Amino acid sequence: MATNVTSATTATSDGGTAAGASSPALARTPATRTPAARAHASGGGGDLQELAKRHLWMHFTRMGAFAEHEVPVIVRGEGCYVYDQHGKRYLDGLSALYCVNIGHGRAELGEAAARQAGELGFYTNWSYAHPPSIELAARIAALAPGDLNRVFFVSGGSEAVESAWKLAKAYHAATGEPRRHKLISRQLAYHGTSMGALTATGLPPLREPFEPLTPGGHHVANTNSYRWQEDRDPLWAADAIEEAILFEGAHTVAAVILEPVQNGGGCFVPQDGYFQRVREICDRHGVLLISDEVICAWGRLGHMFGCERFDYQPDMVTTAKGITSAYAPMGAVITSDRVAEPFLHGMASFTHGFTFGGHPMACATAMANIDVLEREQLCQHVLDREGEFRAMLESLRDLPIVGDVRGAGYFHAIELVKDKETKETFNPDEAEVLLRGFLSGELYRRGLICRTDDRGDPIVQLSPPLIADREQFEEIEAILRPTLIEAWERIVRH
Numbered sequence: 001m002a003t004n005v006t007s008a009t010t011a012t013s014d015g016g017t018a019a020g021a022s023s024p025a026l027a028r029t030p031a032t033r034t035p036a037a038r039a040h041a042s043g044g045g046g047d048l049q050e051l052a053k054r055h056l057w058m059h060f061t062r063m064g065a066f067a068e069h070e071v072p073v074i075v076r077g078e079g080c081y082v083y084d085q086h087g088k089r090y091l092d093g094l095s096a097l098y099c100v101n102i103g104h105g106r107a108e109l110g111e112a113a114a115r116q117a118g119e120l121g122f123y124t125n126w127s128y129a130h131p132p133s134i135e136l137a138a139r140i141a142a143l144a145p146g147d148l149n150r151v152f153f154v155s156g157g158s159e160a161v162e163s164a165w166k167l168a169k170a171y172h173a174a175t176g177e178p179r180r181h182k183l184i185s186r187q188l189a190y191h192g193t194s195m196g197a198l199t200a201t202g203l204p205p206l207r208e209p210f211e212p213l214t215p216g217g218h219h220v221a222n223t224n225s226y227r228w229q230e231d232r233d234p235l236w237a238a239d240a241i242e243e244a245i246l247f248e249g250a251h252t253v254a255a256v257i258l259e260p261v262q263n264g265g266g267c268f269v270p271q272d273g274y275f276q277r278v279r280e281i282c283d284r285h286g287v288l289l290i291s292d293e294v295i296c297a298w299g300r301l302g303h304m305f306g307c308e309r310f311d312y313q314p315d316m317v318t319t320a321k322g323i324t325s326a327y328a329p330m331g332a333v334i335t336s337d338r339v340a341e342p343f344l345h346g347m348a349s350f351t352h353g354f355t356f357g358g359h360p361m362a363c364a365t366a367m368a369n370i371d372v373l374e375r376e377q378l379c380q381h382v383l384d385r386e387g388e389f390r391a392m393l394e395s396l397r398d399l400p401i402v403g404d405v406r407g408a409g410y411f412h413a414i415e416l417v418k419d420k421e422t423k424e425t426f427n428p429d430e431a432e433v434l435l436r437g438f439l440s441g442e443l444y445r446r447g448l449i450c451r452t453d454d455r456g457d458p459i460v461q462l463s464p465p466l467i468a469d470r471e472q473f474e475e476i477e478a479i480l481r482p483t484l485i486e487a488w489e490r491i492v493r494h
């Protein structure tokens with residue numbers, strides 16, 4: 001395995017690596033450190049590269065890499081495409097960060113927000129209500145499966161997860177089981193970065209620097225079956241949840257939190273019957289089931305909610321991202337009258353909130369987003385087209401570096417391997433060279449934004465806007481195939 005490809009570029013967004021996030025393949029620019037005053041004096045916005053390097057703190061980003069490389073500055077978007085500051089077009093195969101579900105450039109969402117700003121720019125949901133949050137809550141209640149009919153708005157995914165865990169604890173305390181406080185989640189799962197959400201997150205490199213975390217987290221096996229022995233009971237990972245509940249003591253466990261398709265590790269789908277078994281287990285032990293649909297709701301899996309795809313009924317859904325197609329920051333916890341009941345009488349309340357929960361402009365944006373999802377029947381579009389998307393990815397299996405293809409809807413991953421027969425993966429140094437040293441930058445250079453990630457085994461992940469069609473699938477293949485061939489030639493075979 002060669003190590004002569006320039007490595008050590010940039011990790012971005014929940015610890016993965018966004019293609020193009022500073023790469024050796026990008027043009028080099030000097031890393032100037034101009035004071036703010038001079039940058040401002042340089043006229044209006046000044047030089048975006050210079051200002052970004054001087055002032056912007058990018059999330060999950062090895063900013064040192066930008067000493068030698070350009071910051072990828074995206075200035076415009078239209079449909080499935082975005083454009084950088086040099087006017088170069090990219091196919092946004094990641095919907096930015098699994099969130100621009102209806103695609104870029106939908107001015108009508110901003111127009112809805114602007115109309116709302118003219119009417120009522122902000123009022124709070126702390127003891128008050130306003131029409132946008134009331135109407136959006138009612139609309140979500142009508143769309144949500146089963147008895148999910150009550151909506152607690154927040155500003156993003158981590159806040160949703162944080163709120164759901166707190167609500168689970170508060171619910172049990174209010175119903176006479178105050179010792180139930182623990183949260184069970186899965187290894188490699190990403191549930192956010194605030195201290196409670198980070199406790200649910202099952203990625204050691206993200207957790208370890210911030211320990212001690214919130215007490216009460218427990219992680220179980222995920223559903224990645226790529227290396228399972230053939231005779232393994234397909235529902236063993238579901239049963240592992242029951243073992244964990246029994247080990248911790250059911251009377252101490254508040255909730256289990258699971259994504260319909262697990263993002264961290266690369267689009268792990270559930271085995272047939274997995275969620276039905278988990279539901280039985282949760283019911284048997286009085287544990288609440290939280291479906292974390294920060295990515296998987298709003299059409300990503302071909303349904304408004306991811307749990308509908310796998311036909312299970314959670315006690316709570318956490319969502320964000322696609323609720324506004326990311327045109328405004330918003331998240332929500334959606335739950336039932338049963339869970340809300342203890343907080344609806346007398347002096348009881350759920351003593352929790354965020355200033356911007358249910359922000360009227362975000363609500364108006366979400367309404368306009370759902371209008372588009374419905375008007376253009378984007379869930380049905382995903383169901384109609386996902387076979388073609390999948391077939392394109394499956395066709396890459398003839399490449400020696402492609403070990404597995406998995407996912408559902410418009411949410412798929414390709415696992416990269418050193419040896420297809422033995423399923424041997426790359427060690428951390430090799431993965432660094434493969435992903436950050438080559439693939440990430442090269443895919444971006446060739447005009448495809450997707451995600452390379454080695455938080456589990458190395459993967460390339462795709463999550464295009466829900467409007468994507470054959471043209472985009474062909475374009476993805478036209479870029480992925482030669483780049484993966486080159487990765488194999490340069491890095492593995494070398």
Ligand SMILES: Cc1ncc(COP(=O)(O)O)c(C=O)c1O
Nearest residue numbers: 156157158190191192292294295
């Ligand atoms: C399943 C899941 N939960 C929670 C989060 C955290 O969301 P946010 O980044 O909006 O805080 C994410 C973010 O990607 C996610 O994928």
